Amino acid sequence: xxxxxxxxxxxxxxxxxxxxxxxxxxxxxxxxxxxxGWSTDAWKQFAEIGLTGLPLGTDHGGxxxxxxxxIGVMEAFGEALVVEPYVPLVLAARALxxxxxxxxxxxxxxxxxxxxxxxxxEKGARYALxxxxxxxxxxxxxxxxxxxxxxxxxxxxxxxxRGEDGIGLxxxxxxxxxxxxxxxxxxxxxxxxxLREAPAHKLSGGAALLEETVDFxxxxxxxxxxxxxxxxxxxxxxxxxxxxxxxxxxxxxxALQHRIVDMYISLEQARSMACxxxxxxxxxxxxxxxxxxxxxxxxxxxxxxxxxxxxAVQLHGGMxxxxxxxxxxxxxxxxxxxxxxxxxxxxxxxxxxx
Amino acid sequence: MDLNYxxxxxxxxxxxxAWLGANLPAELREEVESYAxxxxxxxxxxxxxxxxxxxxxPAWPREWGGTGWNVVQRYLFEEELGYAGSPPLIPFxxxxxxxxxxxxxxxxxKKRFLPRIYNGEDFWCQGYSEPGSGSDLASLKTSAVRxxxxxxxxxxxxxxxxxxxxxxxxxxxxxxxxxxxxxEGISFLLIDMRTPGITVRPLILMDGAHEVNEVFFDDVKxxxxxxxxxxxxxxxxxxxxxxxxxxNTGRIGESKRxxxxxxxxxxxxxxxxxxxxxxxxxEVELTALEITNLRFxxxxxxxxxxPGADVSMxxxxxxxxxxxxxELMMDATDPAASDxxxxxxxxxxxxxxxxxxxxxxxxxxxxxIAKSTLGL
Numbered sequence: 001x002x003x004x005x006x007x008x009x010x011x012x013x014x015x016x017x018x019x020x021x022x023x024x025x026x027x028x029x030x031x032x033x034x035x036x037g038w039s040t041d042a043w044k045q046f047a048e049i050g051l052t053g054l055p056l057g058t059d060h061g062g063x064x065x066x067x068x069x070x071i072g073v074m075e076a077f078g079e080a081l082v083v084e085p086y087v088p089l090v091l092a093a094r095a096l097x098x099x100x101x102x103x104x105x106x107x108x109x110x111x112x113x114x115x116x117x118x119x120x121x122e123k124g125a126r127y128a129l130x131x132x133x134x135x136x137x138x139x140x141x142x143x144x145x146x147x148x149x150x151x152x153x154x155x156x157x158x159x160x161x162r163g164e165d166g167i168g169l170x171x172x173x174x175x176x177x178x179x180x181x182x183x184x185x186x187x188x189x190x191x192x193x194x195l196r197e198a199p200a201h202k203l204s205g206g207a208a209l210l211e212e213t214v215d216f217x218x219x220x221x222x223x224x225x226x227x228x229x230x231x232x233x234x235x236x237x238x239x240x241x242x243x244x245x246x247x248x249x250x251x252x253x254x255a256l257q258h259r260i261v262d263m264y265i266s267l268e269q270a271r272s273m274a275c276x277x278x279x280x281x282x283x284x285x286x287x288x289x290x291x292x293x294x295x296x297x298x299x300x301x302x303x304x305x306x307x308x309x310x311x312a313v314q315l316h317g318g319m320x321x322x323x324x325x326x327x328x329x330x331x332x333x334x335x336x337x338x339x340x341x342x343x344x345x346x347x348x349x350x351x352x353x354x
Numbered sequence: 355m356d357l358n359y360x361x362x363x364x365x366x367x368x369x370x371x372a373w374l375g376a377n378l379p380a381e382l383r384e385e386v387e388s389y390a391x392x393x394x395x396x397x398x399x400x401x402x403x404x405x406x407x408x409x410x411x412p413a414w415p416r417e418w419g420g421t422g423w424n425v426v427q428r429y430l431f432e433e434e435l436g437y438a439g440s441p442p443l444i445p446f447x448x449x450x451x452x453x454x455x456x457x458x459x460x461x462x463x464k465k466r467f468l469p470r471i472y473n474g475e476d477f478w479c480q481g482y483s484e485p486g487s488g489s490d491l492a493s494l495k496t497s498a499v500r501x502x503x504x505x506x507x508x509x510x511x512x513x514x515x516x517x518x519x520x521x522x523x524x525x526x527x528x529x530x531x532x533x534x535x536x537x538e539g540i541s542f543l544l545i546d547m548r549t550p551g552i553t554v555r556p557l558i559l560m561d562g563a564h565e566v567n568e569v570f571f572d573d574v575k576x577x578x579x580x581x582x583x584x585x586x587x588x589x590x591x592x593x594x595x596x597x598x599x600x601x602n603t604g605r606i607g608e609s610k611r612x613x614x615x616x617x618x619x620x621x622x623x624x625x626x627x628x629x630x631x632x633x634x635x636x637e638v639e640l641t642a643l644e645i646t647n648l649r650f651x652x653x654x655x656x657x658x659x660x661p662g663a664d665v666s667m668x669x670x671x672x673x674x675x676x677x678x679x680x681e682l683m684m685d686a687t688d689p690a691a692s693d694x695x696x697x698x699x700x701x702x703x704x705x706x707x708x709x710x711x712x713x714x715x716x717x718x719x720x721x722x723i724a725k726s727t728l729g730l
Contacts, residue, residue: 264727275649276641
C-alpha cells in the first residue's frame with residue numbers, strides 16, 4: 001500500500017504544471033476560448049512533453065502508460081481548466097490501438113500530428129452506452145452522434161454504432177462526415193457529427209471495448225475533477241482570508257469556516273476515489289470490479305463537484321457569479337464534469353446493478 | 355501508487371484475523387452483533403484475553419508491553435478488532451491515561467499504574483467535562499487546593515463514561531484560579547474512585563442505557579504524588595492527548611461489519627431503488643473514507659509526522675457514517691415488529707447520536723481544521 005507517485009509520474013506532472021503556469025494562466029486561457037477554442041501551441045507542447053504518446057504502446061513510439069500515470073497530468077489540467085480535447089484523443093487512440101493494432105494513425109497521434117475524437121453520445125440516449133441508433137451496414141455508418149467533444153478539430157472519429165453483430169466501434173474519416181460545431185457549457189469545442197453512409201473501418205472489441213474505454217475516460221475525469229476541486233477550495237480559502245466585511249476578514253466567521261472545512265473534506269474524499277478509479281482502470285482483472293470502483297468514484301466525485309462548486313460560488317458572494325473570476329469558469333467545468341460520462345443517477349443505477 | 359496492501363501486510367492481517375477467529379469468545383461476539391448491553395465483566399474478559407496474548411496496547415513502548423508494530427499494522431489490528439465484532443477496548447486507561455503517563459508520568463507513577471492498566475486490573479474513566487464546561491473545556495471549575503502532601507478537590511464532572519465501573523479517574527482540575535490565561539491554572543490529577551467524598555450519580559440517556567454519570571467531589575483528599583507532570587501544566591498534558599496518534603478514529607472496520615450486516619438485514623428492501631441508492635451512497639462514502647484513512651497513514655509512515663487535524667476529518671466522516679448506518683438499520687426494521695433485535699436496532703439509532711457530540715463535537719473538530727489546517 002502506497003500513494004506515492006513514482007519518479008516518472010512526478011516528472012511528467014511537474015513539466016505539465018510548469019508549462020501551464022508559464023503559458024496557460026487564466027488570461028491566456030481566456031484568449032484561447034475567445035479565439036479558436038483551442039491552442040495549436042498548447043497541443044504541440046502536450047505532444048513534446050509526451051502526453052499524446054503516454055497512453056499508447058511502445059510499438060507506436062508511445063510509453064504504455066495508464067490512468068495512474070495520468071493522475072498528476074489530469075489534476076493539472078483540471079486546475080488550469082485546459083480546454084484542448086486531450087481526453088477524447090486518448091480514448092479514441094486507446095480504442096484504436098486495442099481494436100486495430102496496426103493502424104498507421106497511432107504513430108501520428110504519438111507525434112501530435114493526428115487529432116482524434118471519440119463519438120459515442122447520441123441525442124436521447126442520455127448516458128446509456130447501449131442506446132445506439134447509428135447503424136453500421138456493409139462498412140458504412142448512418143446516424144448522428146451528438147455533443148462530441150473536440151469534433152470541430154478532429155480529423156478522425158472513433159464512433160459507436162450498431163451493426164448486425166451488435167454494438168461496435170468504428171474508425172471514420174472526418175471528411176466523410178458533416179460536423180456542426182458548438183461550444184459546451186464549460187467553453188470547450190464540441191460538435192454534432194452527421195454520418196450519411198460514411199465509410200468506416202470496424203474495430204474489434206465490440207461493446208466491451210466501448211465500456212472499457214468510457215470507464216477509462218471516467219477515471220481520467222475523476223482526476224481532472226480533483227484538480228478543479230483543489231483550485232475551487234484554495235481560491236475560496238484565499239478569498240475568505242482577504243475579503244473584509246464588518247471590519248474583519250469574513251473567514252473569521254464560524255458559519256463560513258465550517259462550510260469551507262466541509263468543502264475540503266469533500267475534496268479529500270473525492271481524491272481518494274479518484275485514486276481508486278485510476279488504479280482499477282489500470283488493473284486488467286475483473287471487469288465487474290473495475291466498473292463498480294469507477295462508478296463509485298464518479299458518484300463521489302460528482303457529489304463533491306456539485307457541493308464544492310456551489311459553495312465556492314456562494315462564499316465568493318457576487319464575485320463568484322462574475323465572468324471575470326476564474327472560479328465561475330471552474331464552476332462551469334465542475335458542473336459539466338459531474339455529468340460527463342454519466343451523472344450520479346446513472347452511476348448509482350450501474351453501481352447497484354453490478 | 356498501489357492501493358493494495360503488501361504481501362507482508364496481508365499476512366499480518368490474516369494472522370490477526372485467524373487469531374481473532376479462534377480466540378474471540380462466541381458469546382461476546384454475539385452480544386456485540388446483537389447490540390446487547392456489555393457488562394463490566396464482558397469488557398474486562400476481552401481486555402484480559404488480549405493482554406494475555408500481548409496485544410492489548412500495541413502502541414505502547416515494548417518495555418511496557420507494546421508490540422513494536424508500525425502504524426499500518428496498528429491500524430490493521432484495530433480495524434480487524436472492529437470487523438470481527440469484538441467488544442470495544444475501553445480507551446480511558448489504554449489510549450488515554452497510559453500514553454499520558456508514558457509521556458509525562460514519573461517513574462513511580464509508570465511502575466504503579468501502567469502494568470495494572472495493561473492487565474485490566476484498574477478500570478479508568480475520564481474526568482474532563484463539567485456542567486458549564488463542554489466544548490469550552492478550559493473554563494472548568496473543579497478546584498484542587500494544595501494542603502501539605504495532598505490536594506483537596508471540590509466540584510463536579512459530568513458525562514463521565516463508565517464512572518460506575520471505574521476504580522480510577524483522571525481529572526483536569528483548577529489548581530490556581532488566579533492565572534491570567536485560563537489554561538495555565540489547570541492540573542492533571544489521578545484520583546482513586548474509592549476516596550471518601552466522591553459520589554457517582556447515573557445519567558440515563560434517551561435509549562434507557564446507563565453509560566454516563568455525574569461525579570461529585572466533596573473535599574476529596576488526593577495525595578500530591580498523584581499529580582501528573584507539573585502543577586498548572588495540565589492543559590499541556592490534555593493537548594498532547596488530542597494530538598495522540600488515533601488513526602482508527604474513523605472506525606472503518608466496525609462500519610464495514612455494520613454495512614455487511616445491514617445488507618443482510620435489509621435484504622427485503624433491495625428491490626427498492628430508493629433504498630438501494632441510500633445504501634450505495636453510504637457504501638461509497640465508507641469506501642472513500644477507508645482510502646482517505648490509508649492515504650493519511652501512508653503519509654504518516656513516509657514523513658514520520660503526527661496526523662494532526664487529519665484525525666478531526668476522520669472523526670467527522672467516521673461518525674457521520676456510523677450514524678447513517680444506524681438510521682438505515684432502523685429504517686430496515688419492520689415498523690410493526692417488537693422483537694428484541696428490532697428494539698435494539700431502534701435504540702441504537704438513539705444511542706449513536708452521541709458520536710458526533712462526544713470526544714470533541716464535530717463542530718469543534720471543524721474549528722480545529724479551520725484553525726490548524728486552513729489557517730483561519
